[in-house]
Amino acid sequence: MALIENAPKITGGGPALEAPRSKRSPRSTKTNFELYAWLFMRLSGILLVVLVIGHLIIQLIIDGGVTRIGFAFVAGRWANPFWMTWDLVMLWLAELHGVNGLRTIINDYAERDQTRFWLKVLLYTSALIVLFTGTLVIFTFDPNIGQ
Template identity: 55%
Template sequence: MATPIIETPRSGRVAPGYSRTTSSRSNFEMVAWLFMRISGAILVVLIFVHLYVNLVAGDGISGIDFGFVAGKWASPFWQIWDLTMLWLAMLHGTNGIRVIINDYADKNSTRMWLKGVLYTATLVIVVLGTLVIFTFDPCPVIDGVAHVADYCPTP
């Protein structure tokens, strides 16, 4: 009985200009792989502490409101904590999606467009998230009128 020949998966679908077997002069993929492992471990700690502080140590989900966030972001420690969580999560996710795009997009032009959209979305979210964290004002003055809530100091 003859043994059937099994082709290498996706052997006919990989674009000729995209070779997975050639070695690269840089070690970018190794650094990206290492970043995923380190950032994943750090994110686990950041997220579980975040969840504990927000849900267990406080009043639970009912205690999270605008005032809770305002009080939390009044501390530079929590601003840096949340900023680190944002940046690591976005870079970790972007790197993961980049790998998926490299694996499944057959044409170079498709890969280029998908990565362009991915990197643009990542940049926009990271910039906007950073701006929100550092410019958040819980006691705004709109048109010369102070909108004072019970957690804002009286003028």
């Protein structure tokens, strides 16, 4: 009996946490979007380690490093579908990973609904521009243009 009386209280003993600012929208209870977004951050993170570190080693270290990078170097690499795919996947994963991370930060820190809304409009618009122009350049790059 004495043991039970002296036991630490479980309820209310933990650190005080602030209530989340982002409201639980009715939509988020119907879909598993946040679960998939959480999973996507982990999986894209793992892939990005390989893609980004590989990219840095190739561009900056091996075979003369950054000094050999120029128009001819890019033209040579984007003549090869393997490097086009590498750069395309890296572009899309980094952009979507970064956008989703910033979406979380906006949800956590923007206090007013209007602020949150406009920050997200800005974020998604910038992402569309980056993804569109980046993808366009990778697919339409032509080293002989204007010759």
